[in-house]
Amino acid sequence: MGREQLEILPNNQGKQENKISENILNILSEDNFQDRISKLQEQVTDIKYLEAEAEEKRKEIFQKYKNKTISGEEYTKQVKDLLPWDVTDNPRYKLEKQIRELQVQQDIAGISQEQIFTNLSQLGENISDGGSNNKGVFLLGEKFVARKSARGYDDASRLILYKDKIQSTVIKKTLQIVELEENVYQVQQRAMGKPILQLSSDEKNHIPANHYKAFWDAIAEMRDLGLSLDISGGKSNVFYDNRQGFSIIDLGIGSFPENELIETLLFKK
DSSP states (O other), X not given: XXXXXXXXXXXXXXXXXXXXXXXXHHHHHHHHHHHHHHHHXXXXXXXXXXXXXXXXXXXXXXXXXXTTSSOHHHHHHHHHXXXXXXXXXXXXXXXXXXXXXXXXXXXXXXXXXOOOOOOGXXXXXXXXXXXXXXXXXXXXXXXXXXXXXXXXXXXXXXGGGGTTTOOOTTBOOEEEEEEETTEEXXXXXXXXXXXXXXXXXXXXXXXXXXXXXXXXXXXXXXXXXTEEOOOGXXXXXXXXXXXXXXXXXXXXXXXXXXXXXXXXXXHOO
């Protein structure tokens, strides 16, 4: 018995040390993100200070124009020279985008992910129906899709945080966030069937009660998790397959439409 304990203890210690090392790496990673975010925020603060100064000077210049001591052309020229960049090319916007992306990366750092998509050669057909938030949704075999983000690490990337919380098979999970060749992809479970909005009245009439129940149970679960369903603009984010039932894709985080609105928009016959 004593010999067994002597053999087991080093292994347990090794596991504990590995766990401690992983925790330290996670902490260092979080600190690294925060350090980078803080430095960018300092730059944003400096730019905002320059913008505030420029605005005060602009008011002074405008007063001169109002008093007719300078022309409209001179007013425009002087205002344009107040800052070393064009209004449409303000470096603050790029910095703020970097901050948003780093904050997302910080939020999802250390989350275990499935290694489904590792090479661009895996990408299949683009099945996206458009939308401003993605640059395509590509098949990854039969079970998964890779959503190419139009905004890098955005709120959709945070859906990886819910992969172990979602229980309903109706709700399609995000299983992996991967960056390949400077593009960010969200790997998600694939929805089968066709968009609910493309179903005929007859097809909707033949949807069995257990499929409807599973759908509304999934809606309740999404509400509890703080997830949202986007049904605006006739978007096809709810699919139906007569064997597997409903699928909900393109989840959001935030406010949720009322059941009556969902019923009206999706199931009107």
